[in-house]
Amino acid sequence: MAVRVAVVGAAGAVGTQVIRLLEDRGFPVAELRLMATKRSAGSKVTFKGEEIEIEEASLEGLAGSQVVFFAVGTEVSRELAPLVARQGAVVIDKSNAFRMDPEVPLAVPEVNPEDIKRHKGIIASPNCSTIQLVVALNPIRQAAGLERVIVSTYQAVSGTGIDAIRELDMQVRQYSGGQQLTREVYPHQIAFNCLPHIDSFDANGYTLEEMKLVRESRRIFGDENLAITATAVRVPVFTGHSEAVVVQTKKKLTAQEARRLLAGAPGVVVQDEPEHNVYPLPLNAAGRDEVFVGRVREDLALENGLSMWVVADNLRKGAATNAVQIAEFLVKEGL
């Protein structure tokens, strides 16, 4: 079964990865249409040795597409995705537009694939930092139940988009050249700094990024009362989000048991030989589709507690890979 596919936001950081993954993972593409804003229209992308021109996004251009990846901002998704779904396509949306919509499944194929089947034309892919967290927590949850989760993130600039990648690149070049560092994207210099500020602030003092981690994790696990808290921090890393995770389980798990469960879980790679300097690193996770877990140890402050270090490529598993995996599941299930 080959599928007529479209990517909206084909020139962006995530859209570019979706196209690469469709090719790399051998997704059964019958036709590929690439769409972006007027600014990027006309540029060409190579897919399976063939050049495809990016068109300006339009409803008409998406007529006949069966699976449409939306890798654009929340506003555009909110407006356009329902219309595209009404044309008969299944939309896989990476924005925040539909993630908390009870009519729209919020899916991570390793964790809640069954939810995908309930779709009514739109499937939401969670935020990057949520995806890697739930993939790592799921085997622990299944074996021992979750009582409490405390997360601190170390998030790469590529999560903000191509402009932010350019800003970090520019700032380190300015530094190396002895020039004044300038900025446009972030409210403060990102090179050689840590910003405890991702997305806007909520009235409760949390950022939306932190609340996404909280609300999306609860929704994906189907546990509205899960005690979970987060601090989300931007660090001067190009690609790869890291998370320091402390989890309290209902039943006791040893570090050894947790490591064994993680090693057997889909989409997880355990890298945990600290005596040989082996642990997950954002630099090593870049370009990979799995979630890497290491530094697994019994926690010192919580009964039935485990601490671990969870890393993934935020553009791949944190966005593009998860979306393509949702599409693969749809194909397997006959859309």
Place this chain on the structure above:
Amino acid sequence: MAVRVAVVGAAGAVGTQVIRLLEDRGFPVAELRLMATKRSAGSKVTFKGEEIEIEEASLEGLAGSQVVFFAVGTEVSRELAPLVARQGAVVIDKSNAFRMDPEVPLAVPEVNPEDIKRHKGIIASPNCSTIQLVVALNPIRQAAGLERVIVSTYQAVSGTGIDAIRELDMQVRQYSGGQQLTREVYPHQIAFNCLPHIDSFDANGYTLEEMKLVRESRRIFGDENLAITATAVRVPVFTGHSEAVVVQTKKKLTAQEARRLLAGAPGVVVQDEPEHNVYPLPLNAAGRDEVFVGRVREDLALENGLSMWVVADNLRKGAATNAVQIAEFLVKEGL
């Protein structure tokens, strides 16, 4: 009362700061002797407009000194400090050599100044990441008691020393020049990366850096059973350690109450206007002597929980400033 002072390790990252602080804070110096390894001996340092030559460290050279700052590695401190103390000096040691020695006070002047008085010739200054944590926790502990503390750190390379500052500098220059990145100090590239590995690994899976945070905090607070856990991470920042701290108190505190307590605490500056992009940043803390606290909010996962973001200059308050403050307390108390 003017004091005969010596700095051992005067050419290092922390020693250099101690000399600067003695001048900046108007410490009553009668005489200043500077010591280092043979390699650095002979180089000159300007102190109050006068050039002082660094000598090769020796017991004889320290005879007659009243306060001796040790800003050297653990091995050298362990060997030399007791001999210097036996000569009649008070040693203020920044290494790990004596921190858990029950005969040696482990002191943060804002938190446990009374412990300084019990010294027998050596006073230990805690590890950088501990100092800023206990300064921020202390007003909360005094008002509401500590039940549980969970810390994730974002630590600057200057904590490793001058070689590590050079390594990050070199790697970003290599990056900017399109060259291959090389490394010597860290087991992995530090530029554009996060290393969940500071100091060596313990059998329980924690690093010594993490266990220092745990053990030193318990000792400073005089609470051997405090439930506290840590993940210590090196980030590509030159100066300024950041910490995401979740604390569960015995009595409920609102975020507003916590902010008020922090604002009134010695050595703490509250920076907490997220709506104006005001929160602590390592880049802004660099060169400052205070501990900066912001992002104070009621925690979502723990009853009576508070989350906050704590930043300080690891070479100043995290090392040199704390040592000089201990010396100031000694002078105030007549040594």
